[in-house]
Amino acid sequence: MSRTRRSPDRAAAAAIPVPRRPDRSTDTGAVAGRLWRAVRGQRGLLAGTGAFAIVSVVLSAAGPLLLGRATDLVLAGAIGRQFDAGTTRAEVVDDLGAQGHGTLARMLGTVDFVPGRGIDTAALGHTLLYATLVYxxxxxxxxxxxWLANLAVQRVIRDLRQDIEVKISRVPVSYFDEHxxxxxxxxxxxxxxxxxxSLQQTLSQLVIPLFSIVGMLAAMFWVSWLLALISLVTAPLSLLVVVLIGKRAQPRYLEQWRQTxxxxxxxEEMYTGHAVVKAFGRERQAAEVFAKGNEALAETTHRAQAASSALQPAMVFLSNLNYVLVAVVGGIRIAAGALTVGDIQAFIQYSRQYSQPLVYLASMAGMVxxxxxxxERIYEILDAPxxxxxxxxxxxxxTPVTGRVAxxxxxxxxxxxxxxxxNLSLAAEPGHTVAIVGPTGAGKTTLVNLLLRFYDLDAGRITLxxxxxxxxxxxxLRSCVGMVLQDTWLFxxxxxxxIAYGARDATRDQIVDAARAAHADRFIRTLPAGYDTMIDDDxxxxxxxxxxxxxxxAFLTDPAILVLDEATSSVDTRTEILIQQAMARLRHGRTAFxxxxxxxxxxxxxxxVVMNxxxxxxxxxxxxxxxHGGAYARLHMAQFDDATTKIFMQRRTGTPA
Structure with a gap:
């Protein structure tokens, strides 16, 4: 008989879906608004960040003016040496105009030189010293x-981690069933x-560029309003480029982290079930699934990076275009005698310092x-019901709790x-043991999950x-219940x-007594550090x-109600008998499921109780x-097929022995 085998490629595709190209993200503006409100909570640090950023920008704006002044001093000294002493600057300019050198005369008219005097080294030295101190x-x-911005970011992230930890404790168990x-x-x-x-790189390095744009623009208008207006021509183009490229990149980043x-x-599944994967020889298929998912992640990451990486070259092009316009018009203004060389030098520095933050912000767009x-993915958890x-x-x-459950x-x-x-009804009296049996999926574990309020009822009620x-x-409610599951969990x-996880104030003697009651004391004492042995994986x-x-x-918590879900499934027969005896002592006077x-x-x-x-x-x-010879008897016969079961069944059916 032939068997249809599923191809590894199809299995891989089913395990990790190939990402599709999304049309848009869910609501980036709302996410950015929530994130800003979280950052805004650090008002004191943000105020300090803004204050130091403003001072830094003001000092940076003063630097080009001082350097422009130094350039003018050097230029004035170089020009002054070309003329004889004893004349005035006005006479030199007038003579050049009379000789037909009108353009040169207008240019020299803006330079504060003294005929016959060279470079004023004292003034130049002071100016350069001031510029050094300013920078x-x-x-x-x-x-x-x-430093202040980084501190604010880390506090925001600290609070966000804390919010997620609290949220995880508040979401219902069904959330983890669905994710x-x-x-x-x-x-x-x-x-x-x-x-x-992202926050650390952007907030710590974003404030000064933003203030720099404003500060340098103001300084540019101070030097030359005409050149400042020319520089602003590229601003709307820059904004348009950022918006267009950002709309294309944002959904791809969302898909990148979804694929991650x-x-x-x-x-996580393959590492947790590593032994099962090897036992069934599924290493190659698991590797193929990983390779397919890894390729899909690389593809989405490449798309996101490619979309955002186009932003910086576009901004550099616009910056260079602005530089060309400023250089051409500035040269014309120098020739007209409206500006000095130092003014143009300062303005070009301002223009660069104005455009560099735009380019820098564009380079950070991908990270943002x-x-x-x-x-957005984090807020999806925080917004979960x-x-x-x-x-x-x-x-x-x-008090004391008797443990009657209905x-x-x-x-x-x-x-x-x-x-x-x-419409299930069941009563468990104090001191009684209620055993729940039935086939897989009958609802046995669900019953105790409802008792612990891991899930809420649709109808009816449970009383304690x-x-x-x-x-x-x-x-x-849960402090009254001690639970031992088939799947053990140790931290x-x-x-x-x-052992003391559910009883933090337990003494060492109480811990040892509980271990003895569970027949664990013997093997614990054989370990190198005994009860102080660190648990490390398997x-x-x-x-x-x-x-x-x-x-x-469970022994140590001394609960009024015990829930044992296949609690002895991983122990040998002799230990199981000992544990059953210990459980019998523990169940005395308590309700046990x-x-x-x-x-x-x-x-x-x-x-x-037999459930189905x-x-x-x-x-x-x-x-x-x-x-009775019903469902329980059939389960018993299926497990043991013993003579006792056969006798009961024969009596029920009337067949001869």
Whole structure:
């Protein structure tokens, strides 16, 4: 029989979609506005940044005037040496005009020279000294301005990270059901870092260029209003270029970071399931999926960079065009005697300092657009719907909590179009153990998730000691529940810290007692540092040992309600028996919900609930359900096929033994 095999290329395409070229980003203006409001919160630092930037610009604007003055002094000395002493400047100019050198006479009329005198070295030295001090002051103010701006950016990013951390704790569990974990991690790490770099590079180096544009423009009008107006001719063209290219680049940056999140999601899955990938020989397919996603990311990055990189050459062209116009018209004005050479020198410096910020801002456009794209992805998390808030005036539980739990006509659906639990009712008395069994997808784990309010009910209610859990604060409700899951979770820290995760004030003796109750003390003491051993990935503990630590964690919290979701699935048979004995002691006087597939672990449960398709199909003790010969008996026979089950089934059907 032939089997149709899916090609690796198609599998890769399905795993990481090839990015399409988007028409537009969602709302860049709104994102920029929100980001500016966040930055504006650092008013004190921004005020200091602006003040030092203004001083730096003013000093920078004074520099060309001083250098122009120095040029005029040199030019005056060079011209003065060409004429005999004893005459005046006016006489020299008049003589040149009378000799028919009118243009030269008009030019010399603007130069403050003294016939027979050379360069005034004292005045030139003072002027150059003042220029040096001015430029040093401008540089120092620019340094302080950049330091303050960087401090403001880091505080904004710090607050943004804190907001995301708080937001992650407020979103419902369903949010992580609908979003790939790798993409969420990419937003919290890569996008935050990219935004931090973008803000740091732009805000710290953006203020002075913006003020420089204003300051240099004012100085240009001071020197020559005509040349200043000519320089402004290119300003509308520059703005038009920025807008047109920016509209093309921004959606591509958004797609670049979206594709980065997709690729990170694939990497996270492959690294987490590395052993499974190798066990099934899927290394080549995983590499092909990565290669396809990596190529797609490179393509989108190239498109974004190509779109924004066209901005700087266009701005350089406009800057050079402005320079040519200023040089030509300035030369004509010198010939007409309206300006000095020093004036033109100063004006050309101002013109360069006016156009350079425009070119610089254009070169930063790509980084700004990339940062805005990351900010947009970050704000998507911050705008995600949150779990329903706790009541403004929540109820409280009487102490001690007895642990009586009742499900009353509970209805719940993950998706409105897909029914799961409909009108389910169940009661668990204090000190009783309720075992929940059934096929995969029957709704067993969903039931305890509803008890912990990981999801909100569509209808009905769940009560704890007669109090509707929807009226209780979530922290209070969850403090009453100890949970041991099939999938263990331990954080990077010592074994003692992991056991005390739910009881921060626990003493070392209490931690050791809990480990002994969970039969974990023996293997812990064999480790080099004992309870102070640091947990490092999979190199220290086996899966079964990790599960023993999570069971010890549940022992230490001393909860009123226990939830055990296949809590002994990763331990050997002997340890499982010991843990069952320990659990029996722990369950004394407490309500326990045990989700199990191995029916041997729940024989002694007070109530066994058999679920299928979100409904309770049978309920009773082990013996009564086995005698009933229904769904539970069939599950039991499928697992054990023992003589006891056969006898019960024969009695029910009337067939001879």
């Amino acid at each position: 040093l002051g401008a540089g120092l103010c620019a340094f302080v301005q950049g 790939r974990r790798g993409d969420v991690l990419s937003r919290v790490t890569n996008d935050i870092d990219n935004l931090s770099q 999140g997709l690729l990170n999601g694939h990497i 657009q990339s940062g805005l794209a990351s900010a 949150e779990q329903t808030p706790d009541p403004a005036e929540p109820n409280l539980l009487a 499900f009353e006509d509970v209805t719940f659906r993950y998706s409105p179009a897909r029914p799961l639990i409909e 000691d007669g109090v509707d859990i929807a009226t209780l604060p979530r922290p209070l 990077g820290g010592t074994i003692a810290d992991n 190199a220290v503990l086996s899966a079964g040992e990790k599960q023993l630590l999570t069971i010890a964690r 045990v989700i199990a597939h191995r029916l041997s672990t729940i024989r002694d449960a007070d109530t066994i 398709d979100g409904a309770i199909v049978e309920q009773g003790t082990h013996d009564t359900l086995l005698a």
